Amino acid sequence: MSYWTRRFRLALPALFVIVISVAGTLLAMMPAAWIVPQFSKATGGHVNLVDPAGSLWSGSAMLMLAAGSDGAGGTLLPGRIEWTTAFLPLFTGRVHMTMRQTDAMPEPVTVDATTRGAVITAGQIAVPATLLSGLGAPFNTLDFDGNVRLSWTDFRLLNRSAYGQVVVTLDDMASRVSRVKPLGSYRVALQAQGASATIDLSTSKGPLMLTGSGIISPESTSFQGTATAAPDQRENLAGLLNLLGRHTDPDTVALNFMR
Secondary structure: OOHHHHHHHHHHHHHHHHHHHHHHHHHHOOEHHHHHHHHHHHOOOOEEEEEEEEEOOEEEEEEEEOOOOOOOOOEEOOOOEEEEEOOHHHHHOOEEEEEEEOOOOOOOEEEEEOOOEEEEOOEEEEEEHHHHHHHOOOHHHHOEEEEEEEEEOOEEEEOOEEEEEEEEEEEEEEEOOOOOOOOEEEEEEEEEEEOOEEEEEEEEEOOEEEEEEEEEOOOOEEEEEEEEEOHHHHHHHHHHHHHHOEEEEOOEEEEEEEO
């Protein structure tokens, strides 16, 4: 065995420790900005993280809704999303992350992910309806005002399948295109059941009554519903009904969508 071979073997343990230390340091310092393009890509540019700070393991960012990936006309949710990622579960092939929104989420949620799927614990978040205008048409045209609460059960993602329920509650909604304020309060429930999901729209109260149901699947999306004006508000709601769909009678328009 040559002199340099013996020296290399003696130095090998030290080199291994150095490589592991450097790799661990780089992982610990991995900037939060790394997750920003990944998040935007996963949501088609509609939900984005901006102004990241900290690291991938303990960081924060602001949440922005936008019509596209360029962020034009996007709206920011007040407060910041904060997250922490546990390091040790990575050695078992799991990602365990705790997330919360400082202003809008009363309790944090956890995300457990592996190569097979992920589980998101139940939670809720409340946001102003004005935030929706960042999604573009028709939200920016209608310019909603009111309160929006998003709640969900434990949500499981397995390959291309999803299981769980998401409920969007819209309270005392108003729009700049209508003199009627409020228009009403509504509930949208999405039930994911594997490769497809059902969606149901109902009205809790108000002169503008919305109802409908639909199915969302990888192959197609369809929704059939109606928007109806209370008789005493027919004249005041005529302009808004014209924007929402095709009239089936003087008080009602069809809310049909198919892709």
